[in-house]
Amino acid sequence: MSRDFRWIGKPVLRVDGVAKVTGAALYTDDMQLPGMLVGKILRSPHAHARIRGIDTSRAEALPGVKAVVTGPDAPVRYGILPVAEDEYPLAVDKVRFVGDEVAAVAAVDEATANRALSLIDVDYEILPAIFDPYEALTRDDVKIHEEARKANIERQVSLTFGDVEGGFAAADYVREDKFFKAAASHAPIEPHSALAQYRDGKLTLWTSTQVPHYVHRTLAKVLGLPAEQIRVIKPALGGGFGGKGEPFPLEFAACLLARKTGRPVKFTYTREEVFLTHRGRHPMHMKVKTGVRKDGTITALHFESLLDGGAHGSYGVVTLYYSGQLLTGPYVIPAYRFDGARVYTNKPPCGAQRGHGGVQPRYAFEVHLDRIATDLGIDPLEIRFRNAVEPNTRTVNELRITSCGFKECLERSSRKLQWTERRGRLPRGRGIGIAGGFYVSGAALPIYFNPMPHSSVRMEADRSGRVTVFCGASDIGQGSDTMLALVAAETLGIPPEVVRVVSADTDTTPVDLGSYSSRVTFMAGNACRAAAEEVRNRVLAAVAEVHEVPADQLDIRDRMVCVPGNEGKTLPFSAAVVLAEARGGPVCGSGSYTPPKLAGSYKGAGVGPSPAYSFGAYAAEVEVDEETGVVKILRLAAAHDLGLALNPPAAEGQVEGATVMGLGETLWEDHAFLDRGQHASPNLLEYKIPTALDVPHVESILVESVDPEGPYGAKEVGEGSLHPSIPAVVNAVYDAVGIWLHEVPITPESVLKALKKRDKP
Amino acid sequence: MKVIRFTLNGDPIEIGVRCEEILVQTLRERLGLTGTKQGCDLGDCGSCTVLMDGLPVLSCLVLAADAEGHDIVTIEGLAVGEELHPVQQAFHEEGAIQCGFCTPGMVLASKALLDRNPDPTENEIRHALSGNLCRCTGYTKIVRAVERAAKSNQVCSCGDKP
Numbered sequence: 067m068s069r070d071f072r073w074i075g076k077p078v079l080r081v082d083g084v085a086k087v088t089g090a091a092l093y094t095d096d097m098q099l100p101g102m103l104v105g106k107i108l109r110s111p112h113a114h115a116r117i118r119g120i121d122t123s124r125a126e127a128l129p130g131v132k133a134v135v136t137g138p139d140a141p142v143r144y145g146i147l148p149v150a151e152d153e154y155p156l157a158v159d160k161v162r163f164v165g166d167e168v169a170a171v172a173a174v175d176e177a178t179a180n181r182a183l184s185l186i187d188v189d190y191e192i193l194p195a196i197f198d199p200y201e202a203l204t205r206d207d208v209k210i211h212e213e214a215r216k217a218n219i220e221r222q223v224s225l226t227f228g229d230v231e232g233g234f235a236a237a238d239y240v241r242e243d244k245f246f247k248a249a250a251s252h253a254p255i256e257p258h259s260a261l262a263q264y265r266d267g268k269l270t271l272w273t274s275t276q277v278p279h280y281v282h283r284t285l286a287k288v289l290g291l292p293a294e295q296i297r298v299i300k301p302a303l304g305g306g307f308g309g310k311g312e313p314f315p316l317e318f319a320a321c322l323l324a325r326k327t328g329r330p331v332k333f334t335y336t337r338e339e340v341f342l343t344h345r346g347r348h349p350m351h352m353k354v355k356t357g358v359r360k361d362g363t364i365t366a367l368h369f370e371s372l373l374d375g376g377a378h379g380s381y382g383v384v385t386l387y388y389s390g391q392l393l394t395g396p397y398v399i400p401a402y403r404f405d406g407a408r409v410y411t412n413k414p415p416c417g418a419q420r421g422h423g424g425v426q427p428r429y430a431f432e433v434h435l436d437r438i439a440t441d442l443g444i445d446p447l448e449i450r451f452r453n454a455v456e457p458n459t460r461t462v463n464e465l466r467i468t469s470c471g472f473k474e475c476l477e478r479s480s481r482k483l484q485w486t487e488r489r490g491r492l493p494r495g496r497g498i499g500i501a502g503g504f505y506v507s508g509a510a511l512p513i514y515f516n517p518m519p520h521s522s523v524r525m526e527a528d529r530s531g532r533v534t535v536f537c538g539a540s541d542i543g544q545g546s547d548t549m550l551a552l553v554a555a556e557t558l559g560i561p562p563e564v565v566r567v568v569s570a571d572t573d574t575t576p577v578d579l580g581s582y583s584s585r586v587t588f589m590a591g592n593a594c595r596a597a598a599e600e601v602r603n604r605v606l607a608a609v610a611e612v613h614e615v616p617a618d619q620l621d622i623r624d625r626m627v628c629v630p631g632n633e634g635k636t637l638p639f640s641a642a643v644v645l646a647e648a649r650g651g652p653v654c655g656s657g658s659y660t661p662p663k664l665a666g667s668y669k670g671a672g673v674g675p676s677p678a679y680s681f682g683a684y685a686a687e688v689e690v691d692e693e694t695g696v697v698k699i700l701r702l703a704a705a706h707d708l709g710l711a712l713n714p715p716a717a718e719g720q721v722e723g724a725t726v727m728g729l730g731e732t733l734w735e736d737h738a739f740l741d742r743g744q745h746a747s748p749n750l751l752e753y754k755i756p757t758a759l760d761v762p763h764v765e766s767i768l769v770e771s772v773d774p775e776g777p778y779g780a781k782e783v784g785e786g787s788l789h790p791s792i793p794a795v796v797n798a799v800y801d802a803v804g805i806w807l808h809e810v811p812i813t814p815e816s817v818l819k820a821l822k823k824r825d826k827p
Numbered sequence: 828m829k830v831i832r833f834t835l836n837g838d839p840i841e842i843g844v845r846c847e848e849i850l851v852q853t854l855r856e857r858l859g860l861t862g863t864k865q866g867c868d869l870g871d872c873g874s875c876t877v878l879m880d881g882l883p884v885l886s887c888l889v890l891a892a893d894a895e896g897h898d899i900v901t902i903e904g905l906a907v908g909e910e911l912h913p914v915q916q917a918f919h920e921e922g923a924i925q926c927g928f929c930t931p932g933m934v935l936a937s938k939a940l941l942d943r944n945p946d947p948t949e950n951e952i953r954h955a956l957s958g959n960l961c962r963c964t965g966y967t968k969i970v971r972a973v974e975r976a977a978k979s980n981q982v983c984s985c986g987d988k989p
Binding site: 077080085086088089090092095096252257303304305334337543544545722723750756763764766 | 855856859860861862863864865866867868869871872874901902903905906911915918919920921922924925926927928929930931934949952953954956957958959960961962963964965966967968969970
């Protein structure tokens with residue numbers, strides 16, 4: 067493994083660290099513009115209702131109210147997926163969940179805006195609502211979306227790979243289990259915020275989005291404005307996790323009202339509105355059936371999933387496909403069948419959340435695999451080694467596996483908790499468990515068909531020796547700006563602190579598709595490296611010409627261009643840039659990344675392929691109180707194969723954060739609704755995300771398989787690192803007290819119930 | 828409306844506030860100190876933490892009028908010029924910052940802890956920060972940062988001794 071890096075692999079300080087630690091970083095809600103109005107959204111109190119009419123006259127007459135908009139002001143359908151454009155900026159004809167957006171007002175202050183909302187009269191005809199996904203599968207008399215061909219099914223999918231029947235016939239043992247994973251929500255600490263300004267026919271939107279490019283093109287469509295008159299800027303962003311990964315009503319409402327009033331308008335969601343906006347983890351009902359030989363080798367797998375999608379499509383079709391497509395690793399599955407469906411229900415829409423689509427099936431399969439191992443008397447670690455996927459192979463559903471450090475992840479996480487010595491040997495109430503996982507480093511296909519690169523970087527070196535990286539990539543807190551500075555610095559031989567990053571501004575930066583599907587380091591990193599190489603070549607060619615030495619003998623180290631063996635000819639990088647600029651104008655480089663063609667040969671093959679996959683294996687140690695049912699996580703060793711750690715503390719931070727998010731979902735998080743569709747816990751007191759007291763010090767282990775196509779060998783780290791945490795804990799609970807938990811979260815109630823069942827079967 | 832006087836980051840402030848105005852609004856919207864964040868307005872997340880007479884308070888639960896006569900420190904008041912406070916420095920160097928939205932509240936809560944307990948255990952740190960939610964880091968590096976700040980503080984105070 068090459069370790070010959072100047073900055074890569076060493077701790078690099080975040081480029082925005084000082085601004086964030088001093089409070090100087092500007093988030094969208096921190097911005098004020100002269101004459102700015104406050105926007106507020108009126109939401110539906112009903113889960114399902116027809117809108118007979120809306121009377122906004124009383125609201126408009128209220129002094130201080132500048133404008134009101136409703137659905138008919140922009141009756142244009144949109145959706146993050148072209149196959150699911152089933153949303154309007156504000157409801158047209160119908161509302162589909164409690165909290166659905168109906169009207170928006172702009173007023174001189176928040177109190178006036180809120181008062182105006184109470185003066186809007188909406189005439190609703192209440193319709194029967196569906197909250198249960200099984201009911202949604204069959205009920206034809208209630209249609210949440212008229213377009214659904216059968217009942218309220220948005221999409222159904224069946225995929226078969228290899229000889230599934232033959233695989234089960236060849237098995238010595240077949241086991242079938244059912245699982246349920248409850249909904250979870252992203253709960254970023256920054257609520258969504260959007261500020262629009264309309265001036266001289268040009269619209270500027272500052273917004274807390276993970277996907278400026280998609281917001282840009284959707285705004286053009288919905289507002290009927292040419293894209294070149296719209297500018298989308300993402301200021302500092304306070305956490306996304308998928309929850310800010312598509313266009314939202316506040317963005318359209320801010321733009322519509324700014325255009326209507328001629329004044330800037332800012333919307334910031336309340337915490338309750340963040341929960342109602344949702345787009346989080348789908349509740350998923352799952353059935354897993356696996357055939358194995360006596361030694362634990364898997365012969366066939368059949369997986370079924372039912373996704374409770376909520377009121378709109380969102381990313382759901384992709385979630386559905388991922389739920390099936392990402393079960394063909396990190397174990398070799400010779401034959402596989404997947405049947406899934408996503409249905410509409412009258413609840414806030416589910417969408418993409420960290421680890422998208424694969425988290426629920428991963429929990430189910432890893433626990434199921436432990437049950438098989440237990441039934442056969444095989445060590446759970448051993449059954450994983452026996453079935454582990456190898457590098458440079460292809461899965462049964464045609465996913466191309468290149469670098470793969472899965473076995474090393476198993477080894478290192480299990481060793482950390484002394485698996486061999488301690489599994490099955492701890493005192494009653496204490497246990498350890500293990501689980502694996504894998505995930506995409508960016509989707510190989512874009513969300514909508516287009517021939518552009520998935521990520522592009524423009525780079526310019528100036529006479530001061532400073533380098534500026536322009537890239538559409540959206541730093542949502544994961545540190546992509548720092549990653550870009552680091553890759554540029556390493557490639558150019560200059561320190562990261564002299565690289566300035568301009569990102570996520572549709573006017574000034576080339577396209578990057580956004581921060582989703584764990585794609586940014588891989589794709590923007592590769593684009594950045596290519597752009598930096600071009601700048602480097604320009605600079606070195608100029609120096610080579612002036613000093614009459616071959617360019618390939620030159621090197622840039624620590625901001626100096628050096629000629630090996632001839633120190634007299636060494637000159638500062640800044641002087642070299644001046645030479646290059648004198649010979650051909652501004653010293654620019656451009657680089658882009660487009661994934662190779664990876665999609666398989668069958669219908670539905672578009673979801674799952676990625677230029678590289680991360681792998682992980684986590685070992686958890688828990689303590690279960692048999693009196694109270696409370697599960698305490700004592701230790702968690704998280705080994706994640708990320709290809710190469712460009713900036714180790716940043717990578718560890720991703721593993722630690724994702725793991726803890728997974729622990730929250732394991733123990734507490736349940737994005738639930740009351741019987742009429744009201745959100746059960748739309749605040750951070752009742753929707754319990756982990757506090758510092760609830761979780762252990764996560765022991766992150768970075769495994770480096772050095773990916774052949776990743777930037778300097780790197781691949782994803784931010785999402786796959788959530789996958790193994792849930793099943794590792796659930797499997798540890800079995801080791802502690804001998805119960806299997808087929809529903810997550812594992813509340814004290816469910817633990818007590820299972821303990822009772824264990825004692826009196 | 829009531830005119831109140833208080834100290835803000837060392838400076839005297841005199842400002843008229845509405846009776847229902849909360850401190851976080853006064854700081855962010857009227858005084859332009861947007862380093863104090865609003866994550867929930869319900870006292871659940873801790874993002875709006877400021878120090879009142881050295882103790883952490885949630886500025887979304889404090890009426891602006893109640894700041895009368897008190898000493899308020901926000902995140903903007905910690906660094907001296909370009910020199911970061913040791914807690915800020917430690918957060919930056921330890922990689923304890925991701926999205927940064929909880930950071931101002933975390934830093935102030937940590938400073939308040941170290942001011943009253945210069946050598947806290949991991950458990951004491953976790954207790955002191957349990958009212959400040961972070962969704963990005965999993966808290967591991969935040970706890971390390973506070974330990975690091977404690978250590979650097981001790982080094983400083985030892986160095987002061989003759």
